[in-house]
Amino acid sequence: MSFYEDNVADGSHCMSCCQYIGEDVGYPRACVQCGGEPGAGVGGKAAKRVRMRMFEDWLQRTGVAHTKHNNGYHVVMTLPDGRKIDVWPSTKKWQLRGGKMSRDGNALNRLVRGK
Ligand SMILES: [Zn+2]
Known part of the structure; x- marks a missing residue:
């Protein structure tokens, strides 16, 4: 990178x-x-809030188990197969444990939905 x-x-x-x-x-x-x-x-702070709200909506729709840390700035999702994904919704960053950091929301969606 x-x-x-x-x-x-x-x-x-x-x-x-x-x-x-x-x-x-x-x-x-x-x-x-x-x-x-x-x-x-x-709009920096407003944009951050919007991203976090959109992520929250998406997170609820996926139904994937998750825990929130640091007031929701760091979310740990646990997939049904046990893999964990760290997500930082305010910056759109996410990382499959042991994998590479990414900002590709579509890739995250595919990963979580298993498609
Ligand atoms: Zn400058």
Whole structure:
């Protein structure tokens, strides 16, 4: 995974000058010097809430057993076959235990639904 994918795509670093901005927000953004918004950026916190709510809706529909940690920022899903998936809904990141970190929501959906 490149620096861009790992640090710029999730918004922790400026998409223009690559300087550190702050916590992951799950989408690329620019720092204040490059025309970005101070703090979490435009709609940053709102977007995070929307992602977490959409994830929650999806999670309920899957019916998969899960536990929540850190106020729902970290969710551990347990598939019927015992495999565990760590999900960080606010950043759209997920990882099958022992596997690679991903942000592909469709792949997660296929994995969980067994299709
Ligand atoms: Zn910048």
